[in-house]
Amino acid sequence: MGKRVLILIEGASNMRLYVQAARRLGLHPIILSANPGQYDHLAAEAIEAIRVDTENLDALIAECSRLRTTYDISGITSAVESTYTTVGKLCRHFGLPGPNPGSIERCCNKFEQREFLAKAGVPVPSYRLAENAAEVESSAAEIGLPVVVKPAVGSGSVGVRLCCTADEIAQHLTYLLGGMHMWRTSPRILVEEFVQGQQYTAQIMGDEIIGIEAAHLHPPPRFVFRQWVFPAPVTSNQREHIAEVSQKCLRALDLGWGPTNIELRWTRRGPVVVEVNPRMPGWPDPQLVQQAYGVDLVAEHIKLVIGDQWDLRSRHSKVAAARNLVPDSDGILDWITGGSQAAAVPGVTEVKLYGEPKMPIVRKGDYRDCLGYVIAATLSLPETEAALQRAVKMIDWSIVPLQIERE
Template sequence: MARRALVMIEGTRSSRHYAQEVERLGLHPIILSANPSRFDNLAGESIRVDTGNLDALIHECSRLLATQGLAGITSPSESANGTVGKLCHHFGLPGPNPTSIERCCDKFTQRQLLAEAGVPIPAYRMATNAKEVERSAAEIGLPAIVKPAADTGGSSGVRLCRRLDELAEHTTYLFGEKHVWQSSPRILIEEFVDGPQYMAETMGNELITIGTMDFGPPPHFVYREWTIPAPLTVDEYERIAEVSLSCLRALGLGWGPTDIELRWTERGPVVIEVNPRLGGWAVPQLVRLAHGIDLVTEHIKLVIAEELDLRSRQSQTAAVRFLVAERDGTLDWITGGSQAAAVSGVADVKFYVEPKTPIDLKGDYRDCIGHVVATSPTPAQAAATLQHAVDLIDWSITPFPTLGE
């Protein structure tokens, strides 16, 4: 008898983990994608579908329902979760509220709803042309954060503008041809709130953990290091937890995973962004190493209406350091991965690019060329292990030839 299908719409770096867990739970993973060749090396199968066409997705899911049964529908990708919600509603399956997801993914609407609920957020404005950007920045004051109002993920298109010339340059970039918009261009201008940055990971209405986030130097926000759990006092933990759960209520996100980014300021925790998905990249791995909770597995169990188990099973510190390219050019070589992986306490070493790959810095997650994950009983040990492993890795990037060479 054919196993029931669990359908995933498009995917991210977490797709492999999702597919493996779907298989382990005795289901057949099927990825519906506009470019299924991206997932050829994953468990299960991938099918070409126009994932921007709801009717086409309903047709394909109906076919799967008739031929092998449909256990559930989900996606690791935030951009597909609104569609997932609509499909789940159509087929009577557990899933997120599509309206809540779509409102949350619109950063301007998200901020309106958070402000109405009294959640602490930065001052903000929205602009649809250069004059409105300049006027909004004057009202809020520089330095200010300037970014697309539609969520693009990974800090893509996000920049700290400290002077008028930086503001004009980034405005030109966002309204130009280099930045890809999925809808009409809208820019969000926000007050820059400084302070340590944290991430709160939730499932349903339950807070799972709080971690720290560290970025490279401004004006961009390129990932540098994440640590779970964050070293917080009882008061700090309770205040971040309270604000995080208030975000879920304000945005109607009481189903599935949510990743909330905050900064600790003079007025306490201020919400930077709410993402209706699992935390990016290595976050599920860090949670699993630190607490023994597999968020991917629990998310899939939620999708197929099985009982969750979100109890912490262990108490470790897990941290990831991202390897970030420092210049444009061609990656000549990258070495030391096996030596770093052999360090006691290192859980994972991964390089994202191969030698001879062109490197074109974007000022976002695409500048990361690899990562190292370490786990230890204490934050100090985890940090030392991570640094020791990273020191064993080296690479070389040859700059691109300049005009005339």
Template sequence: MTSRALILIEGHRSIGPLYVRAAQRRGLYPITMATDPTQYDYLAAEGVEAVQVDTNDLDAVKGVYSRLKLTYDIAGLTGFSGLDESVHLTVGKLCRHFGLPGPNPASIEQCHDKFVQRQLLEHAGVPIPDYRVAANAMEVESAVTEIGLPVVLKPVIGSGSSGVQMCRTVHEVAEHTRHLLGGTHMWQTSPRILVEEFAQGQYYTADMMGGRVVGIGTGDFGPPPHFVYREYSYPAPLSDDENARIADASLSCLRALGLGWGPTNVELRWTKRGPVVIEVNPRLPGTPDPELIQLAYGVNLVDEHIKLVIGEECDLRARHSRTASARFLVPDRDGMLEEIEGASRAAAIPGVAEVKMYVHPNTPIVRKGDYRDLIGHVIAASPSRDQTAVLLQQAVDLVSWTITPFRT
């Protein structure tokens, strides 16, 4: 009997294994296509079939898919991105070409470009920060003059807060512009900088599937000028009116960008104007959001996404209501990570759902001011917000590590 296969384009260190296991639970045979499969450790650990192919070469990927189709009954196709969001565009184009359920590639492409995304949101009347696009230092300086300090500078194309920085002074603007344009930052396309008003207010995130809001969470970041995640919690403590306004703004984003199919993640801040949209991501967010949503609402977003991918209907009804929170583990210095202690003791606390380290001892730590600074996380859940906060702190207090500064 021919195996039903689920094709996964590229991989992801955190949610990749979740998709592999979810596919296997549904009786599907996961196959990963990747430019370099060896960078995804879980493929070998889980015994997942991997095919090496340049995933930036659409024709090459089509050829591999056609060959696999001779051996397998292909149920569906999806994919992930690390820093390269273009994977989602490739997935959309492949689904269209082979007649599979999937996102509209045109919608993904216009969402992928942060400047185009903001133009479309603005045209639709969605509240967003004031913004300009700049290709050189002079244009950046002019944009900052028009918008006013503080501003956020970010690459027009990119993810994971890579190259994103808040600038409070003209000097900080000039310094970060030099960093972005001076050859240090790795650009996926020709350099373009989005200069954006800093939206002051609490951060919220809305996770959606197929045009429906599944959950709204809240988060905090480490100290500025960077946006390194510190803590996430679902559901966010909101009044019914606040919840409705965030949901309405998020649904307006879907209509403005044509993102009615599959997962979408909308990032917002609650400002004096109410909810202001910072970013719309046409994908499922990485760990720990899916785990937190499952703990808080009983909805497995990975399972429900796979259902859509293979042409089935998803079920997004909440099964229960709990508070789930994650604290990220972030080093306060550069150097050699010598040892990590207490993770197993923290994981043994009742109510602690997961303690996960992303790195191992004898790893050099060089902070970048983005998602790469995170070395692990702790997740806790309980029926109440206060109890979850206590559990989380107890677990975090047990985890420690030693970093020896580099010799200069």
């Protein structure tokens, strides 16, 4: 029998974590991607990346069948929402453990997800589905301003905006329907009530809630994350209610295999579900869980994928926090410094700077607006926040405004 292989379909911010965890578990990772060049930064990991049309199930089956003549394919997975349904179908084709593709597909359609949750009595924002500008405007009028306007299919807050006036709705529709937003399917827009309150995320594996994370965002109208804290400083009443609503989500959407993260806001009427994501969360959630509890979510997910026994028991108890480094203007990055000094701060566990000199900065109002991050973990929330703040102050950058030629 050949080398044991883990097939990774496309990747995300945590692809390196999957590659490294697979190797620790004695697996040889192979990436299947429509654009293998995007993983050149993993050259030091000596990974194998093969070009395949990852939107074509038959092409993926053919490639996996070819690989199976040489390797022992122990599992197939992905951390990317757009390919996770396909992963479920591949796993079923090859008789491997994997997610229910129907459940994943239902979740990826945010309108359909809302319908199932509402029918099950899960508290969700008021919502409407629209296919054109007139329907968006009438939906907003029915719900009442302000409203959140976003694609019905998508992730990472791409194309999501809070609209407080009719003019802002019209402006955002120009972006969504005017050719600037990339639609994977025919344009369908979700218009929903803007629920206010502290945002939390329930981190779940299978049907077990590992913990609750607090998320803090930059000011609207975009939804760009600024900072995360795990575990969140919540009361026992809040924890109980969030856990209860999360379990109702799993039952309503027929989930309960593998990783799920459920975003909620704590409102005057209790927890309201913003979104259910039936996949491994992106950065920094896996790192925060590992720093706080010593649980490697990625490795435990891989164990599930290959049919091994997982272990979600905490190894220790700390408070971890992460801060996104987000630019406040567009232009050309002149310089960015302070990473090594920030990494030397007691309590800081990781510092990553993405920015390089001469790199263009064009803010998009979503997860892509990030020059780097800092993670800290200590025995208490005040200590962690102090370490994080001290480290962030040591990092600085300069962005040169773009010169606009005038006639």
